[in-house]
Amino acid sequence: MCVAISMQANNECKNKYFTYYNCVSVDLYLKDKGQCNKGIYGDDSKCIFKPSVQGYFCKQADHALVILEILDPSTVSQRLFPVVSVTGNFMDTFSDMTSHASCYPAEHRSTFFSVLPSTKLTTICFPDLAPLTFRLYLLSGQNATRLPLAIFYNEPLSLRVFLQGKYVSPTPSSFSPSEGAGANYFSFEDNLLYVLLHEKEPVEIVTGLSFLVAFTVTEAVGEEIEASTIHRLADFLKVGHDQVRIVHHVLGGESMLKVISANDNKKKYHCPNMAFCTAFHSRSSSQKVERGSVSTRALQPSDMATPSRVLIIELGDPPGHPRNELTSDNLKSLARTIINTHQTGDLQRGLGLSVDTLMVTQPALLFPAEANKRNGSRKHPGTCLYVRPYNISVQVQPSDGEIEKQLPVQPKIVFLDRKGQRVDKLGPPSEPWIVSAHLNGSSEAVLKGLTQVQVIDGCASFSNLAVSSSGTNWKLGFTVTSPPGAKFTVLSQPFTISPVPMGVKASMILVVILSSAASAFILTLAFCWFKKSKSNKTRTERADVPKTSTKAPCKQAQPHAAHIQLCYNQGENKSGVPVGGGEAAV
DSSP states (O other): OOOOOOOOOOSHHHHHHHHHHHHHGGGOOBOOTTSOEESSOOOGGGEEEETTTTEEEESSOOEEEEEEEEOOTTOOHHHHOOOEEEETTEEEEOEESGGGGGGSOGGGOSEEEEEEESSSOEEEEOSSSOOSEEEEEEEOSOTTOEEEEEEEOSSOOOEEEEETTEEEOOOSSOOOTTSOTTOEEEETTTTEEEEEEEBTBOEEEEEOSEEEEEEEEETTOOHHHHHHHHHHHHHHHTOOGGGEEEEEEEEOOHHHHHHHHOHHHHHHHHSOOHHHHHHHHTTOOOOOOOOOOOOGGGGOOOOTTSOEEEEEEEEESOTTOTTOOSOHHHHHHHHHHHHHHHHHTHHHHHHTOOOSEEEEEEOGGGOHHHHTOTTTTOOOOEEEEEEOOOEEEEEEOOOOEETTSBOSSOOEEEEEOTTSOBOOOOSOTTSOOEEEEEEETOSSOOEESOOEEEOBTTEEEOOOOEESSOEEEEEEEEEEEESTTOOOEEEOOOEEEEOOOHHHHHHHHHHHHHHHHHHHHHHHHHHHHHHHHHHHHHHHHHHHSOOOOTTOHHHHHGGGGGGGTTOOOTTTOTTOOOOTTOOOOO
16 A cells, blocks of 8 residues: 655665555555455545556555554563554555664564554554553654554553653543644553653653552542541551552443453453464465454443442552662562451451452453463463452361261352352462361360361352261361451351161271171181291201211211292391302201
8 A cells, every 4th residue: 555654765764664564565455345444544535446457556645654662671562463454444454674684783673553543543453461561653754744553452551651751641531632742541441551752752661560559439529638548657667658540440340440440341342363463464365353342331330329439549669769678579469468457357447448349450460470370371360359258158068978088068158249259369378267166065076087178269169178076066166266356256057976776886896896806717727827838848958958078067967058048148248148158957
């Protein structure tokens, strides 16, 4: 496709980029009604189809060349390709610069470029995790060119935009094309970073080392109470007040928290299928793709009965401060503390707020070993909703049983929220909650089996409990023993442990007696057989010895020396090797 781009050719590299697009991209604009058009964005009113090239030629196209330069040294280009751009119903892939390697030094080889419209918003999607640090800038030759972009991230993150090394604070909710270069804001509902590019003003985007916490407060909570809440949270966690800050707030309740945490749905909606993009880049497939048809906002039910809003709080060193006091290990420890204290109730008491549901986002950046596994096997907590449990209940009661035998029906404990619904996520994945069982009200009987189990999906399931003594009205007590601040206890219904029936006892005694008698009889037979065999052997040996003179006993005994070759000279052969040529005592 020929696109009218006025670009200054100040050096050889820029000429190459311009030539590349004039010569190679002529077949990228392929119209397909009702589907995603593959190629550079084109306006129907300005484009004419040319059968000779099976493509569209566009006049007065207001496009610009966008350069994407990866600055993250831990990222390789193979992990980033294909980078996809979506403008309206047009989809294209960024091209890499392997064919123009001479234009960039070795440290800048992870560089991509694409032709994008300056009058339309374009969404950029990476195939996996977005790079931690990258630079965007324009090449168009028009100083007035301004181009808006929306960059999709797999999860909500703390993103910092820098212009010429200076931090650009995000705007509250949106920006207009008339604003300055680097104007930005992050949509937590869509996981999109909106940023405005200007000609000749590179913008650097850096992922901050931090994690996010979100919960709902009533609309009556004002700015002063919000500020007081942040200071209390910092004091509760024993960190600096500048290391805890509100980054966003939006109207809504728990349903909005669910929207913000629904990362998979956001990607399906905003980004095309990556498998198709790979096939499209290799020109080996004509598969078609449609963008997701379900908006994330459609997931949000109405919960405006009680006016509330969601506070999103960032924990980490502030932007532009190089001190890096809070490391990834520090932040992971803080996240575990927040999750556990929220579900034990200590956090609410410390903040003076009633919080039933808490959202915690622990990005892959906090887990570098897992983030480097780009083959799909990596596992990090990501974004999770944690509901506070208010009590525990015995969902499956223990059954009656017999002494020393496992109970036929083993107990199961569940955690319930304020509404009586099961809480299916307790504690951080690395520190699951522990429930212990004990026999209530007995000093003699012992509860046997595995008495401590982990809570999995909100359930503590026991499997081999048994009671050592008989009795009635036995009860099992269940207590949360980890984390330490959890105070949950519940008793089971009474059950009975019966002694072993007399018939069974008599049968067991008879079996033992018969077994003992049979063993004694077998041992007696074996002993008699052994004695008889030894006696026969002795008589046989004596019969074989001829009657000789007593003058030469050694010579007469020598032919039978083979019968005593297993004897060793204990004084001289400690290794156990038989000693040859020795005499045997007669």
